[in-house]
Amino acid sequence: xxxxxxxxxxxxxxxxxxxxxxxxxxxxxxxxxxxxxxxxxxxxxxxxxxxxxxxxxxxxxxxxxxxxxxxxxxxxxxxxxxxxxxxxxxxxxxxxxxxxxxxxxxxxxxxxxxxxxxxxxxxxxxxxxxxxxxxxxxxxxxxxxxxxxxxxxxxxxxxxxxxxxxxxxxxxxxxxxxxxxxxxxxxxxxxxxxxxxxxxxxxxxxxxxxxxxxxxxxxxxxxxxxxxxxxxxxxxxxxxxxxxxxxxxxxxxxxxxxxxxxxxxxxxxxxxxxxxxxxxxxxxxxxxxxxxxxxxxxx
Amino acid sequence: xxxxxxxxxxxxxxxxxxxxxxxxxxxxxxxxxxxxxxxxxxxxxxxxxxxxxxxxxxxxxxxxxxxxxxxxxxxxxxxxxxxxxxxxxxxxxxxxxxxxxxxxxxxxxxxxxxxxxxxxxxxxxxxxxxxxxxxxxxxxxxxxxxxxxxxxxxxxxxxxxxxxxxxxxxxxxxxxxxxxxxxxxxxxxxxxxxxxxxxxxxxxxxxxxxxxxxxxxxxxxxxxxxxxxxxxxxxxxxxxxxxxxxxxxxxxxxxxxxxxxxxxxxxxxxxxxxxxxxxxxxxxxxxxxxxxxxxxxxxxxxxxxxxxxxxxxxxxxxxxxxxxxxxxxxxxxxxxxxxxxxxxxxxxxxxxxxxxxxxxxxxxxxxxxxxxxxxxxxxxxxxxxxxxxxxxxxxxxxxxxxxxxxxxxxxxxxxxxxxxxxxxxxxxxxxxxxxxxxxxxxxxxxxxxxxxxxxxxxxxxxxxxxxxxxxxxxxxxxxxxxxxxxxxxxxxxxxxxxxxxxxxxxxxxxxxxxxxxxxxxxxxxxxxxxxxxxxxxxxxxxxxxxxxxxxxxxxxxxxxxxxxxxxxxxxxxxxxxxxxxxxxxxxxxxxxxxxxxxxxxxx
Numbered sequence: 001x002x003x004x005x006x007x008x009x010x011x012x013x014x015x016x017x018x019x020x021x022x023x024x025x026x027x028x029x030x031x032x033x034x035x036x037x038x039x040x041x042x043x044x045x046x047x048x049x050x051x052x053x054x055x056x057x058x059x060x061x062x063x064x065x066x067x068x069x070x071x072x073x074x075x076x077x078x079x080x081x082x083x084x085x086x087x088x089x090x091x092x093x094x095x096x097x098x099x100x101x102x103x104x105x106x107x108x109x110x111x112x113x114x115x116x117x118x119x120x121x122x123x124x125x126x127x128x129x130x131x132x133x134x135x136x137x138x139x140x141x142x143x144x145x146x147x148x149x150x151x152x153x154x155x156x157x158x159x160x161x162x163x164x165x166x167x168x169x170x171x172x173x174x175x176x177x178x179x180x181x182x183x184x185x186x187x188x189x190x191x192x193x194x195x196x197x198x199x200x201x202x203x204x205x206x207x208x209x210x211x212x213x214x215x216x217x218x219x220x221x222x223x224x225x226x227x228x229x230x231x232x233x234x235x236x237x238x239x240x241x242x243x244x245x246x247x248x249x250x251x252x253x254x255x256x257x258x259x260x261x262x263x264x265x266x267x268x269x270x271x272x273x274x275x276x277x278x279x280x281x282x283x284x285x286x287x288x289x290x291x292x293x294x295x296x297x298x299x
Numbered sequence: 300x301x302x303x304x305x306x307x308x309x310x311x312x313x314x315x316x317x318x319x320x321x322x323x324x325x326x327x328x329x330x331x332x333x334x335x336x337x338x339x340x341x342x343x344x345x346x347x348x349x350x351x352x353x354x355x356x357x358x359x360x361x362x363x364x365x366x367x368x369x370x371x372x373x374x375x376x377x378x379x380x381x382x383x384x385x386x387x388x389x390x391x392x393x394x395x396x397x398x399x400x401x402x403x404x405x406x407x408x409x410x411x412x413x414x415x416x417x418x419x420x421x422x423x424x425x426x427x428x429x430x431x432x433x434x435x436x437x438x439x440x441x442x443x444x445x446x447x448x449x450x451x452x453x454x455x456x457x458x459x460x461x462x463x464x465x466x467x468x469x470x471x472x473x474x475x476x477x478x479x480x481x482x483x484x485x486x487x488x489x490x491x492x493x494x495x496x497x498x499x500x501x502x503x504x505x506x507x508x509x510x511x512x513x514x515x516x517x518x519x520x521x522x523x524x525x526x527x528x529x530x531x532x533x534x535x536x537x538x539x540x541x542x543x544x545x546x547x548x549x550x551x552x553x554x555x556x557x558x559x560x561x562x563x564x565x566x567x568x569x570x571x572x573x574x575x576x577x578x579x580x581x582x583x584x585x586x587x588x589x590x591x592x593x594x595x596x597x598x599x600x601x602x603x604x605x606x607x608x609x610x611x612x613x614x615x616x617x618x619x620x621x622x623x624x625x626x627x628x629x630x631x632x633x634x635x636x637x638x639x640x641x642x643x644x645x646x647x648x649x650x651x652x653x654x655x656x657x658x659x660x661x662x663x664x665x666x667x668x669x670x671x672x673x674x675x676x677x678x679x680x681x682x683x684x685x686x687x688x689x690x691x692x693x694x695x696x697x698x699x700x701x702x703x704x705x706x707x708x709x710x711x712x713x714x715x716x717x718x719x720x721x722x723x724x725x726x727x728x729x730x731x732x733x734x735x736x737x738x739x740x741x742x743x744x745x746x747x748x749x750x751x752x753x754x755x756x757x758x759x760x761x762x763x764x765x766x767x768x769x770x771x772x773x774x775x776x777x778x779x780x781x782x783x784x785x786x787x788x789x790x791x792x793x794x795x796x797x798x799x800x801x802x803x804x805x806x807x808x809x810x811x812x813x814x815x816x817x818x819x820x821x822x823x824x825x826x827x828x829x830x831x832x833x834x835x836x837x838x839x840x841x842x843x844x845x846x847x848x849x850x851x852x853x854x855x856x857x858x859x860x861x862x863x864x865x866x867x868x869x870x871x872x873x874x875x876x877x878x879x880x881x882x883x884x885x886x887x888x889x890x891x892x893x894x895x896x897x898x899x900x901x902x
Contacts, residue, residue, distance in 0.1 A: 126438065129421075134417070135415075188330060202766070203754070208890070
């Protein structure tokens, strides 16, 4: 019965195509409307309708290319993300599930494909941990090999096995659904973009990082990094045992900018070097104060 | 009739979706409102809170109600569940885009950093010592990073979203097989999503978030394998074994809970003279034992540390001790009245509905072994509510929520199916019930101060992570190198361990009570002994700790010495005392955060 229905459906589609070519589509639609009210909505082209006579070898080739790109790091992050997410989180489980459970429904296959892929990704680390390759770039290579192995087994068993059995999800998106889905995608992308924009706004009072770190050879690493909300000008004074060593005037930093210098300090066991930072905006107030023991804190 | 038959036969595939697409658009708009609420919350606007709840309810309720409705097709239910997973998984990233800020996820991030740095597993983690023994999550994320080159927070979000999809779809398919109807499967999955931990806790980059998905997958695979012969037995077992192995190396408690459930299922099935998952229970037990022997031995100590205080407090409470006040944070802040009312109503609605569901189980499914076990686990829900009365019990109760709600979902799916066969009045009842249970669950399961982003708060985990702390931790990596031994407060310790790749020293990880260094008025010989015992070279002092009591109850870690006089924040003079210690160098100063080099004191 199923085969007969399929033949009839194919014949009907062929008739519709021929009628459309002859410019009699309106007549066909009208006839459908009479017999099969309500009329079927206009459909958008669906990827599922694209015929692929040998889908698994084609998928295998795509997996091989994706593995090569993801393992070698060729291409930018966008291309690697496009290929790497399915290579890691979908395809290994998808191929293994198709090998083991060829007639699983789409929802079942989606859950099992992603779940088994996650399992394989987790276990790939255990396999590679004891090898010189280690984790990281070798993991997608291993996952790609597993996927290719499963695809090879499927091709050997039944090359005509369909890649997916759409079953109850065979309905294609109508124009209305496509518009709504597109609208939702735009709104979600907008929400994410707005959040990223909002989180990036600097709302804090602003701060300046100051440091004074002993280096080898009795030298001190002195530095400032501005996290202020506006340009600031600083005055720095370095002393050792109370005696001035060096001053830096008018160090002007834009927000996010950094300044650093190295200063030699005379050896003074038990003594202390002190750095005082003052802002031009508030010259009477010590903004940052640092001190290091010269007795043995050098790294 | 002929016309109708012809219509069915020749209409071809129906348009996919039904009402899913308009409702998904509504949910997406709800999420946009949540994003707007987050924006306002960052500016401390009072309008943020109502907007957040409105947006959240728009994201959850329409799709949830459609998923459990009586006239929804199976494919639409599945689409609604997938839409719900997507929308609810975006609530946390909207608050903290491209950042890992939760306490647990910072700890797991450290394990991931170590894996990416060394290329190998099992590097000791100073933030969470048990984490390297269960590296499944980090290994999967490292694979994704290796393939894509994405930054860790983005890769982490993708892995967790995938795991949550498996979790919800797996539960739906499992319950669909158990009940025989997609509707009850969807209802069980929706009730599960209303559990207090689903929105935030189970969306974080932590091992449990991934393990729950694997556990749901195993349940479905086992049920599917046992009921259909459309797979090669060996192949089906191979898939199950893969998932079991991955689960066991990912999270201890989830794998133990699954073993307990499957073993109980097998036992009850035997009592009912039916076939049970004996082989799966044996497989799980065998793999658990193997992993415990190989790497999981620290688990016992870790779990004991979490359970023991709650058990002791339960004993004290039963003997007339004083319990914890509900809806009160550790720093004394009491939740708003509406929050208390909604939280209580949520628990009450579940408790009231449970007996009805159990009655339905007895009438219709008392010969189904897994349903009986699920009903038993649902019965633990009222007990878990009692744990909220213990000072350390709320955390344990919340941690039970995911597991208990699998049973609660199974039982309450029967109630939803029974009370809403048709009619808009009953639809409204279910809509209101789901709205209250979901929103009240969020209130019970997550501190209100952490629901939305905002300015810095003392000891408030994600709300304590800000640019100042991240800048200090990043600076240590650049100027001091990695692997330096630090003592710091709870939040800055996590930042030092991740952004700074340093080695924080704690009582938990190193058996050195470094909190004592900060919680004493003077630096004395005892403090010097602590420094030397822990080989602590650097101290990070966050002077903002002196402005408030910590929201989570401790400034540094559990068991820290109390501040005297009690009930007041640390005096700032205690934090500044290191300036006067001979040999101590203040090498970094960003205003509120200072770093001291105490290398000269270590001898």
